[in-house]
Amino acid sequence: MERIKPRTLSGFMELLPPAQAKMEVFMETLRKNYSLYGFTPLDTPVIEAADVLLAKGGGETEKQIYRFTKGDSDLALRFDLTVPLAKYVALNYGALAFPFRRYQIGKVYRGERAQRGRFREFYQADIDIIGDGKLDIVNEAEIPSIIYRTFTTLGLEKFVIRVNNRKILTGFYAMQGLGDRAGDIMRTVDKLDKIGPEKVRELLTSEEIGVPAAAADEILRFIAIRGSNAEVLSALEGYRGRNGIFDCGLDELRAVTAYLPEFGVPEQNFAVDLTIARGLDYYTGTVYETTLTEHPEIGSVCSGGRYDNLAEYYTDKPLPGVGISIGLTRLFYVLQEQGMLSDALITAPADVLVIPMTEELSFAVQTATTLRNAGLRTQLYTEPKKFKAKMSYADKLGFPFVILIGEDEIAQGKVSVKDMASGAQTLQAPGEAAGQVKAALTERSGVKVIKE
Amino acid sequence: MERIKPRTLSGFMELLPPAQAKMEVFMETLRKNYSLYGFTPLDTPVIEAADVLLAKGGGETEKQIYRFTKGDSDLALRFDLTVPLAKYVALNYGALAFPFRRYQIGKVYRGERAQRGRFREFYQADIDIIGDGKLDIVNEAEIPSIIYRTFTTLGLEKFVIRVNNRKILTGFYAMQGLGDRAGDIMRTVDKLDKIGPEKVRELLTSEEIGVPAAAADEILRFIAIRGSNAEVLSALEGYRGRNGIFDCGLDELRAVTAYLPEFGVPEQNFAVDLTIARGLDYYTGTVYETTLTEHPEIGSVCSGGRYDNLAEYYTDKPLPGVGISIGLTRLFYVLQEQGMLSDALITAPADVLVIPMTEELSFAVQTATTLRNAGLRTQLYTEPKKFKAKMSYADKLGFPFVILIGEDEIAQGKVSVKDMASGAQTLQAPGEAAGQVKAALTERSGVKVIKE
Numbered sequence: 044m045e046r047i048k049p050r051t052l053s054g055f056m057e058l059l060p061p062a063q064a065k066m067e068v069f070m071e072t073l074r075k076n077y078s079l080y081g082f083t084p085l086d087t088p089v090i091e092a093a094d095v096l097l098a099k100g101g102g103e104t105e106k107q108i109y110r111f112t113k114g115d116s117d118l119a120l121r122f123d124l125t126v127p128l129a130k131y132v133a134l135n136y137g138a139l140a141f142p143f144r145r146y147q148i149g150k151v152y153r154g155e156r157a158q159r160g161r162f163r164e165f166y167q168a169d170i171d172i173i174g175d176g177k178l179d180i181v182n183e184a185e186i187p188s189i190i191y192r193t194f195t196t197l198g199l200e201k202f203v204i205r206v207n208n209r210k211i212l213t214g215f216y217a218m219q220g221l222g223d224r225a226g227d228i229m230r231t232v233d234k235l236d237k238i239g240p241e242k243v244r245e246l247l248t249s250e251e252i253g254v255p256a257a258a259a260d261e262i263l264r265f266i267a268i269r270g271s272n273a274e275v276l277s278a279l280e281g282y283r284g285r286n287g288i289f290d291c292g293l294d295e296l297r298a299v300t301a302y303l304p305e306f307g308v309p310e311q312n313f314a315v316d317l318t319i320a321r322g323l324d325y326y327t328g329t330v331y332e333t334t335l336t337e338h339p340e341i342g343s344v345c346s347g348g349r350y351d352n353l354a355e356y357y358t359d360k361p362l363p364g365v366g367i368s369i370g371l372t373r374l375f376y377v378l379q380e381q382g383m384l385s386d387a388l389i390t391a392p393a394d395v396l397v398i399p400m401t402e403e404l405s406f407a408v409q410t411a412t413t414l415r416n417a418g419l420r421t422q423l424y425t426e427p428k429k430f431k432a433k434m435s436y437a438d439k440l441g442f443p444f445v446i447l448i449g450e451d452e453i454a455q456g457k458v459s460v461k462d463m464a465s466g467a468q469t470l471q472a473p474g475e476a477a478g479q480v481k482a483a484l485t486e487r488s489g490v491k492v493i494k495e
Numbered sequence: 496m497e498r499i500k501p502r503t504l505s506g507f508m509e510l511l512p513p514a515q516a517k518m519e520v521f522m523e524t525l526r527k528n529y530s531l532y533g534f535t536p537l538d539t540p541v542i543e544a545a546d547v548l549l550a551k552g553g554g555e556t557e558k559q560i561y562r563f564t565k566g567d568s569d570l571a572l573r574f575d576l577t578v579p580l581a582k583y584v585a586l587n588y589g590a591l592a593f594p595f596r597r598y599q600i601g602k603v604y605r606g607e608r609a610q611r612g613r614f615r616e617f618y619q620a621d622i623d624i625i626g627d628g629k630l631d632i633v634n635e636a637e638i639p640s641i642i643y644r645t646f647t648t649l650g651l652e653k654f655v656i657r658v659n660n661r662k663i664l665t666g667f668y669a670m671q672g673l674g675d676r677a678g679d680i681m682r683t684v685d686k687l688d689k690i691g692p693e694k695v696r697e698l699l700t701s702e703e704i705g706v707p708a709a710a711a712d713e714i715l716r717f718i719a720i721r722g723s724n725a726e727v728l729s730a731l732e733g734y735r736g737r738n739g740i741f742d743c744g745l746d747e748l749r750a751v752t753a754y755l756p757e758f759g760v761p762e763q764n765f766a767v768d769l770t771i772a773r774g775l776d777y778y779t780g781t782v783y784e785t786t787l788t789e790h791p792e793i794g795s796v797c798s799g800g801r802y803d804n805l806a807e808y809y810t811d812k813p814l815p816g817v818g819i820s821i822g823l824t825r826l827f828y829v830l831q832e833q834g835m836l837s838d839a840l841i842t843a844p845a846d847v848l849v850i851p852m853t854e855e856l857s858f859a860v861q862t863a864t865t866l867r868n869a870g871l872r873t874q875l876y877t878e879p880k881k882f883k884a885k886m887s888y889a890d891k892l893g894f895p896f897v898i899l900i901g902e903d904e905i906a907q908g909k910v911s912v913k914d915m916a917s918g919a920q921t922l923q924a925p926g927e928a929a930g931q932v933k934a935a936l937t938e939r940s941g942v943k944v945i946k947e
Contacts, residue, residue, distance in 0.1 A: 047550040049585040049809040052568070055540040057583070059590055060597070067536050079867045081845035081874025084519050088507040088616050089541060089602060090561075098499040109542075111563030113606050116504070131509065133501040138511055140891045142878060144844060145512070150541060154565050164540050174878070181856060181877040192867070305860040307868075357501040392596060393533035404633060408757040415531045415644070416759075422533025425633040426594060426626070439592045 054155070054163035056372050061441070064390035066375055068492045069197065070148055073168050073369070076193040077146035080185065082170050085145040087127040089152075093119040096126055098356035107153040120152040124169045125353075125366070132173055133357035141175035142182070148371065160380070162372050171366030173353055178363045183329040183349055184299040186367050187313055188306030190333060190345055198385065198491030201336040202344075204308070205316035208296045209326050209348070212317075214289025215265060215282065219258045227252045229320040232266055236318070236339070240267070266318050272300050275315040292328070299329055327351045331367055337495070341377050345369045378493060385494045389443055393420040394484055396442040397458075398433050400449040407448045410458055410473040414446075417477035419484075437463065443487070444480050506607070506615035508824050513893075516842035518827055520944045521649065522600055525620050525821070528645040529598035532637065534622050537597040539579040541604075545571040548578055550808035559605040572604040576621045577805075577818070584625055585809035593627035594634070600823065612832070614824050623818030625805055630815045635781040635801055636751040638819050639765055640758030642785060642797055650837065650943025653788040654796075656760070657768035660748045661778050661800070664769075666741025667717060667734065671710045679704045681772040684718055688770070688791075692719070718770050724752050727767040744780070751781055779803045783819055789947070793829050797821045830945060837946045841895055845872040846936055848894040849910075850885050852901040859900045862910055862925040866898075869929035871936075889915065895939070896932050 051057045093110050096119045109120040121127050124147045148168045155161050172182045187204045194202055216225040231246045240263055247254040268278045279293050303313055321330045328349030335341055347367030354362050378384050395414055399407035414421040424433055437445045447459040460476045461468045503509045545562050548571045561572040573579050576599045600620040607613050624634045639656045646654055668677040683698045692715055699706040720730045731745050755765055773782045780801030787793055799819030806814050830836050847866055851859035866873040876885055889897045899911040912928045913920045
């Protein structure tokens with residue numbers, strides 16, 4: 044038979060079982076935490092009509108999108124979860140209650156140039172709160188608290204959620220008489236971390252953007268405002284009264300930073316940062332980026348913000364919202380590369396491997412059933428191999444417990460329970476064994492998927 | 496602005512939040528139960544190289560597949576989860592330990608003609624056990640026990656897992672001197688339920704298949720064998736000794752039916768059924784179909800079997816296996832249509848809606864944080880609406896509990912907890928409220944997603 048070489052496409056993550064087990068903990072942690080805040084899970088198709096997905100249109104998206112025809116249909120794969128959300132809300136407007144809070148964890152597709160750490164198929168994990176006409180500012184303070192709880196549950200502690208408000212920036216640039224160039228300026232300032240202040244100044248004063256030298260200096264002074272949140276807010280008060288949009292943004296930023304501690308976010312995990320703009324025209328109020336304190340080179344691992352109009356390409360209903368997105372596949376990849384995924388996490392396919400050592404399997408099957416009824420993940424190993432091969436299978440897959448059943452055990456109606464970590468072996472009735480293993484696993488269950 | 500009509504493609508399931516909440520319970524139940532048997536979760540790309548997916552080739556698949564080019568690459572969307580598993584095992588053979596047990600719940604794509612209840616994008620939920628060269632028969636008995644536990648956890652009781660063995664059929668046809676036509680015959684017999692015995696006889700004796708009349712009668716007598724499992728096995732013993740393959744199949748079927756009760760499957764939930772063949776050349780031993788007793792018209796909702804060679808198109812390693820698949824999207828759709836999804840299940844986005852009735856929100860935010868820390872799914876409603884609008888939001892989304900916080904409550908440091916089912920309202924400290932709500936929810940948590 045002619046054989047095809049098995050292969051997985053470049054830019055598509057496909058994990059071996061131990062890594063996949065960690066990814067599952069990741070996704071389950073996200074689902075649990077998002078649910079704690081009243082977000083309902085959503086699942087939209089991977090394929091949509093191309094004109095629906097490309098309603099907004101625009102450069103990079105059109106180039107990267109996977110688009111094809113099937114029969115007469117012009118189809119495309121979703122490239123984010125925001126456009127499908129906009130479609131969903133516009134389509135089901137009458138059936139939904141607002142504010143509408145949804146989370147979605149799903150694969151999206153972008154035909155980027157293949158390179159290490161860049162993915163063409165990747166998971167995004169999004170939460171959004173959509174209002175009908177209006178949406179209260181408290182929601183903008185709640186979003187970072189969700190990220191805080193999610194990240195700490197995963198095992199991260201050393202991270203900062205950076206918060207800014209686009210109205211402050213828009214208002215500030217208007218004060219400088221640069222309102223018409225605010226978009227270009229913000230996109231340039233957004234590069235500050237990567238290229239440094241000198242280069243930013245150079246770009247701002249270039250012919251293309253054309254900011255006068257004095258205004259460029261003013262901009263650099265402004266974005267250099269640093270300090271505790273109270274200090275930054277206090278420095279911003281110095282600009283109050285010169286522009287209505289600026290003042291409104293400052294009020295919002297004050298409200299967000301005031302609510303954050305009440306939502307349980309410690310001061311060290313969030314920071315007002317005037318350099319955050321998010322290089323998209325989409326955001327209109329609060330914006331977020333999240334960086335790992337000891338790995339600034341990774342960039343933001345969780346970003347988002349407030350927008351005024353989710354679905355303007357589909358409906359005339361004003362639908363303001365606030366949302367944040369985790370690029371899950373990339374984050375997982377980076378954590379793996381940095382050695383930040385815990386090896387202490389149990390990644391075996393089951394908690395217990397039951398190994399019968401006789402041909403007669405009844406007692407072993409019954410024991411496995413007893414363990415499963417007790418909620419223990421249990422695999423029965425029935426291949427007729429030598430004892431050594433069976434134990435080497437248990438070792439290779441990392442089962443925390445092995446239960447051995449030979450003629451002696453069957454005669455006594457008991458099983459030998461081997462704790463693979465300590466090597467200790469005890470003889471017990473199957474029901475007792477289940478209790479012992481469960482207790483031991485509960486003790487060991489505090490391990491988090493990320494270690495710092 | 497010119498607007499695009501928001502729409503979802505025909506043949507693509509997109510659920511409203513209450514139905515999606517039920518689908519999530521479905522998927523979580525599958526994940527939990529598959530994990531109880533030592534299956535490791537796998538996640539392979541939706542897109543693969545077209546030549547990899549089409550290694551086997553063949554009629555319907557080639558017609559239905561979503562295939563397209565991106566740059567120079569000839570790509571396709573997976574149409575099942577078996578071919579990607581075969582690729583994965585062949586590709587990672589050296590890194591895996593065998594038997595390799597994996598489950599995968601993922602979307603697959605088939606460009607079928609659009610019609611009601613037919614989906615082009617749908618979830619399959621697969622479990623497979625792959626051996627390296629050999630795989631013990633006990634695995635073939637364990638598979639139905641997994642389905643039994645999964646279905647009963649979902650709330651189904653009235654179903655029968657029908658079991659047969661392809662070797663019995665192959666051996667029987669060989670006895671009739673029809674070994675060379677066994678495939679055609681089995682495909683025809685497989686239609687018995689749909690077209691009846693007369694029509695089957697007609698097709699068998701047609702020129703195309705060419706079974707002699709006497710042999711056709713013998714075949715119809717054989718597949719008409721009915722009764723308890725013991726009776727059917729006993730009738731099959733009457734054929735023993737005439738064909739080695741038949742005898743081997745009968746031994747396997749006896750082994751499977753003997754182990755099933757030890758795996759905890761009651762006699763009424765499985766049946767030896769000689770009409771089950773699975774219309775695929777792929778299966779070589781035990782085969783399964785699962786039917787809902789009171790809805791035979793739905794057909795099999797969970798099918799699979801034993802195969803000798805998972806990945807022959809990719810590797811010369813013999814990789815026998817056994818697996819079963821649930822067509823999740825179709826099953827969910829059918830249950831919904833039949834009114835078999837429980838309305839008693841809580842589908843609200845959270846357990847508690849916290850409604851502040853003052854402008855000052857600190858106590859409400861702190862209360863929400865307390866509830867979340869206690870593990871309660873909690874939504875904070877902060878939109879400045881009238882009380883009636885807030886309560887109507889709570890009603891519409893079906894929150895089981897609402898917590899009201901007005902000036903009186905704040906003054907006392909307590910909250911008003913309203914049980915939306917009974918209407919009862921009590922005043923308590925936030926911590927106490929959390930305890931009460933948790934206790935009440937635990938009491939109500941026995942509801943299963945399917946009702947019969």
